[in-house]
Amino acid sequence: MNPVKYKGRAGGIFYLLFRNLFFLSLVLPLFFLLLFSFTERYAWPELFPTSFSLRSFKSILFQRKALFQDTLFSMVFSLLVSLCTVLVAFCTAKYQNEEGLKGKGLVAFLVNFPIMIPATVFAMGAQILFLKIKIFNPFITVFLAHVLYALPYAVSFLQEGMSRKMKLYEEQARVMGAVGGKLFWKISLPLLYPYIFPAFMMSYILSMSQYILTLILGGGKVKSLSLIMVPYIQSGERNLASAYGLIFLSISFLLFFLLDFLEKGIQRERG
Incomplete structure (x- = not known):
């Protein structure tokens, strides 16, 4: 042979x-998520459920107003975290990409520090830090913690986009009279959008799925989608937990397609 x-x-x-x-x-996993979200009763030793209903979705959307409000709040909260993370990451990556500036190594270490330690240790350290600087509002502390935790990922994406070629484009645009906001909207943003897109999505997913940080720093007053789902998983209400999982997937896919549509629109404008 x-x-x-x-x-x-x-x-x-x-x-x-x-x-x-x-x-x-x-x-x-997606198949079983769909199956369990419409399952009313799944008794042993049946291989597949025998009773189906829409109770889980009706309960979330119509019957439990507090659950719907918490879900909507977690979505808006994560979107704001993602937007702030991308803005901070842009400034950080811009600073690290400049030549001749001191302290770039220290900044890079501090930015990547949250991913070097476990989430529980980071949450406890962040809680002690916020107490020492007298920030007691749980919404602010959770917001800042989510931004700090997602920042390393966003910075890594944007640093990839801020290459030498982008600097040449910006210098050429300045020579032709583009400065300030015009330079950013016409040159920097279109060049960086393919990298802003994944940075925004990664920040959003990390914020929505963050459990430990939200639980410790929020004290139960700030709720992410994972914080809402876990009690239903622990209590055995798989249909409600699966319905929340589908909602999370649907929102993520919708946001993905929206950002992809915006990226294609920007590319069409550039010709």
Whole structure:
């Protein structure tokens, strides 16, 4: 038997197996999430549920006003966190990309520090810090903690976009008279948008799914979507927890397509 041919055949089989397993790992959780969100009763030893209803979605959207308000608040809160994170990341990446400035190594270390330590340790340290500087408002403390925790990821995306080529474009635009806001909107933003897009989405997903930071710093007054879901998971109400999971996925996909639509619009304007 030809070893080269055997090796190529084995590699092809391994690739197909890996691809199918990867596909199933994405599809099966989504399938069970859909199944459980419409399940009213799932008794052992039934292989599939026998009782279905829309009670979970009706409960969230219509019957429990407080749950709907908490869900809406968590969405708006995470969007504001994402917007602020991208703005801070832009300033940080701009500073680190400038030549001749001192302290860039220290700034890079401080920015990446939240991902070097566990989330629980970061939450406890942030709580002590906010108490020492006398910031007692739970909404402000959770907001700042979410921004700090998502900042390293956003900065890494934007630093990738602030290459030498972007500097040349900005210098050429200044020569042609573009300064200030005009330079940012016409040159910097269109060039950076492919990197702002994933930075915004990553910040949004981290904020929406953050549990430890929100629980410790918020004290139960600030609720993220994960903080709302966990009690239902612990109490065995899988239909409500699955419905919240679908809502989270739907919002994320909607935001993704909206940002993708804006990116295509910007590219069409640039021609």
